[in-house]
Amino acid sequence: MKQRTLIEGSLQLRATRLGALAVGLAILILLPIIVAGSQINVLSQMIAYAVAILGLVLLTGYTGQISIGHSAFVGIGAYTTLILVANHGWSWLVTLPASFVVCLIAGVVVGVPALRISGLYLATVTLALAVMFPSLVDRLGSLTGGTAGLFASSAMPVPSWFPENSTTLNGQAAFHYYVILGVAIIVFALVRNLMRTRVGRALIALRDTPYAATASGIKVAHYKVAAFALSAGVAGIAGSLLAIVLPNVFDTQFDLLLSIYLVIGLVAGGRASIYGAIPGAIVFIALNNWIPNGVVSLNLLSGNANGGQSVGIISGALLVAFAFLLPGGAIEGLTRLGGRFFRIRQTPPRGWEAHKRHTEPMADGESDQVSAVGERAEVSTQREGH
Numbered sequence: 001m002k003q004r005t006l007i008e009g010s011l012q013l014r015a016t017r018l019g020a021l022a023v024g025l026a027i028l029i030l031l032p033i034i035v036a037g038s039q040i041n042v043l044s045q046m047i048a049y050a051v052a053i054l055g056l057v058l059l060t061g062y063t064g065q066i067s068i069g070h071s072a073f074v075g076i077g078a079y080t081t082l083i084l085v086a087n088h089g090w091s092w093l094v095t096l097p098a099s100f101v102v103c104l105i106a107g108v109v110v111g112v113p114a115l116r117i118s119g120l121y122l123a124t125v126t127l128a129l130a131v132m133f134p135s136l137v138d139r140l141g142s143l144t145g146g147t148a149g150l151f152a153s154s155a156m157p158v159p160s161w162f163p164e165n166s167t168t169l170n171g172q173a174a175f176h177y178y179v180i181l182g183v184a185i186i187v188f189a190l191v192r193n194l195m196r197t198r199v200g201r202a203l204i205a206l207r208d209t210p211y212a213a214t215a216s217g218i219k220v221a222h223y224k225v226a227a228f229a230l231s232a233g234v235a236g237i238a239g240s241l242l243a244i245v246l247p248n249v250f251d252t253q254f255d256l257l258l259s260i261y262l263v264i265g266l267v268a269g270g271r272a273s274i275y276g277a278i279p280g281a282i283v284f285i286a287l288n289n290w291i292p293n294g295v296v297s298l299n300l301l302s303g304n305a306n307g308g309q310s311v312g313i314i315s316g317a318l319l320v321a322f323a324f325l326l327p328g329g330a331i332e333g334l335t336r337l338g339g340r341f342f343r344i345r346q347t348p349p350r351g352w353e354a355h356k357r358h359t360e361p362m363a364d365g366e367s368d369q370v371s372a373v374g375e376r377a378e379v380s381t382q383r384e385g386h
Contacts, residue, residue: 077239270329
């Protein structure tokens with residue numbers, strides 16, 4: 001297929017992007033109609049984990065701070081929603097801003113002490129946070145339910161105007177899916193717009209050239225804490241969305257393994273891309289759901305005492321292959337694929353051609369002509385002076 005050239009900012013390129021966006025949204029809207037009820041819940045979890053990975057993109061991908069403790073923030077968001085719904089009778093959607101604020105504060109509490117460390121030392125501190133969170137949940141058993149978990153008396157109710165039958169599994173799962181999808185679209189749009197503002201450019205400057213950013217007047221401490229807080233808040237919203245899918249939480253849901261899988265999803269999707277969180281969530285669900293179910297369905301575990309390790313072996317092999325084939329994540333692969341069909345040409349800024357004519361070196365003939373004109377002008381000026 002012949003490669004098409006599209007000019008940046010042109011109407012044709014905008015129409016192409018809007019068309020691709022419309023096709024993607026149409027697929028997402030039609031998915032609950034195509035798949036069964038149990039798989040709708042899996043899709044809802046995938047979207048929620050995409051939001052969680054988006055929080056890591058904001059912190060690690062754009063700011064350069066490493067975190068292996070985001071499972072704790074996801075857990076805080078989930079427990080906040082369940083506590084407010086089960087114990088205080090709040091509406092499910094109203095708990096989303098509350099989870100964001102609680103996790104925002106938790107991010108500040110973790111981010112301020114972490115200002116003096118970076119790299120592997122910061123990773124170690126956040127790793128300790130992920131390890132401690134389940135124990136902290138058990139210690140606060142009167143509030144969190146401890147090892148028994150916390151349950152809501154009923155799932156988020158389906159309104160009467162919803163077209164699906166609210167009494168069926170498909171009806172409830174589909175409604176929850178659309179709610180989670182709508183919240184995720186809003187969160188992605190807000191983060192995308194944030195990264196296009198002065199704040200977003202400052203965060204990227206801190207990642208790429210921290211000393212130059214400091215010299216230019218960027219308050220490093222403020223922006224680092226803000227990035228940690230915003231990232232934790234986004235992860236908290238993801239936890240609330242997971243609680244909407246399954247209205248029960250346990251301490252073991254938000255352990256170190258969840259943090260590791262979130263980091264894997266970040267790397268697999270593309271750590272410096274907002275939309276990389278989407279393929280990263282697909283990899284997350286594949287490692288946690290599709291691959292284990294496929295191993296069981298193919299009877300790869302039968303007759304083998306160590307068969308339970310097959311899931312880890314297959315997952316590890318796929319990740320190693322992924323790292324070699326697409327080191328920049330799935331977004332890099334999609335960009336390469338799109339580059340075979342489309343080439344986007346950047347347009348020069350307004351007035352560039354005139355500036356180029358004045359600044360580019362002149363040929364020898366043109367230089368001689370300009371010199372001759374200059375000499376004649378100088379002679380005429382001298383005569384007028386006499």
